[in-house]
Amino acid sequence: MKVVAVGGGTGLSTLLRGLKNYPFDITAVVTITDEGGSSGILREELNVPPPGDIRNNLVALANSESILSTLFNYRFQDGSLKGHSVGNIILAALTKITGSFAEAIAKASDILAIKGRVLPVSLQMARLLAVFEDGTHVVGETNIVEYSKKTKNRIVELKLHEPVRINPEVQKVLEESDAVIFGPGSLYTSVVANLVIEGFQECIKKSHAVKIYISNIMTQPGETFGYTLKNHVKEIERYAGVSVDYIIHSFPPSNEEVLKKYIEKGAEPVKVDIHDNRVITGHYSSIIFEGEYRIRHDSILISEILFNLLNSVKNQKAERKPSDLEVKL
Incomplete structure (x- = not known):
């Protein structure tokens, strides 16, 4: 099956680490609006698209035991390169050498011998613009998150500061896909940030693929204060322009x-308030250490659920074909 996973940073890369172990034709469609950390600096100083989310997902689809994967993820801890990862610098350098961000990603994909493809959702530079419930307009991913954290205002509309067009390769894979997976990841800055690209919604509406949303486990300060599962799904469907066929939600x-540390920071488990046959719930998460203990989707468990779901969908479609032919006859 041709599977397209749409998202951004940590959530999408976690999913891909599991999916690559199954017989899928995988394409990761990655946002290009990141402005924080190393990506933000390289974007500003070198005028290249932010490489961080792309790097994360390239490494996720590579052989996890490869020294090159370790190299790409290595982050300098001191000196003038402090905060920069080697992979970000390589992608920026390849963009300058080839004159094309898409070509840079293709060459990095070859270097890492990844299983599948990683595509930027657009080949143009883009910035997000959020309209908050108090009427304030804020430009830039980092600024949007910080303003929401500070004021606890909700985002009522997310769009691009200036329109940019969908990557033609992304348009092609969406039209040919058997399944499109939204998330997991930050609702607005990782997932919806792809859906607001000009042409994306039109492609999704034309696609006959099964649409799956993998919900966040916890609410996120700065984006989804107090959001329930229904709030998350409503926003995905609003910006995608279609209803999702399945919703996968993991309990923490x-x-x-x-959990207490998360709650102290303003996060809480996402409340399940949708109770129909689209919803699949279970314990597909784990706790990992990333400077501190964090709750993440378990790549093995979540990919197994997806594999079983997509196999079931595939079998259902196969079973319907004979009856469809009989009706036509």
Whole structure:
């Protein structure tokens, strides 16, 4: 099956680490609006698209035991390169050498011998613009998150500061896909940031692929204060312009100490308030250490659920074909 996964940073790369172990034709469609950290600096100083999310997902689809994967993810801890990862610098350099961000990604994909493809949602530079419930307009991903954290205002509309067109390769894979997966990841800055690209919604509306949304486990300060599952799904469907066929939601691990730290920062488990046959719930998460203990989707468990779901969908379609032919006859 041709599977397209749409998202941004950590959430999407976690999913891809599991999916690459299954017999899927995988394409990751990645946002290009990141403005924080190393990506933001390289974007500003070198006038190249932000490489960080692309790098994360290239490495996720590579052989996890490869020294090149370790190299791409290595981040300098001091000196003038502090905060920069080697992969970000390589992607920026390849963009300058080839004159094309798409070509840079293709060459990095060859270097890492990835399983599948990673495509930027657009080949143009883009910035997000958020309209908040107090009427304030804020430009830039980092500024949007910081303003929401500070004021606890909700985003009522997300769009681009200036329109940019969908990558023609992304348009092609969306039209030919058997399944499109939205998330997991930050609702607005990782997932919806792709859907607001000019032409994306039109492609999704034309696609006959099964649409799946993998919900966030926890609400996110700066984006989804107090959001329930229904709030998340409503926003995905609003910006995608279609209803999702399946919703996968994971409950957080039962670790009171870690949950307490999340709650102290303004996050809480996403409340399940949709109860129809689209919803698949279970414990598909784990706790990992990234400077501190964090709740993440478990790449093995979430990809297994997806594999079983997509196999079931495939079998259902196969079973319907004979009856469809009989009707025509």
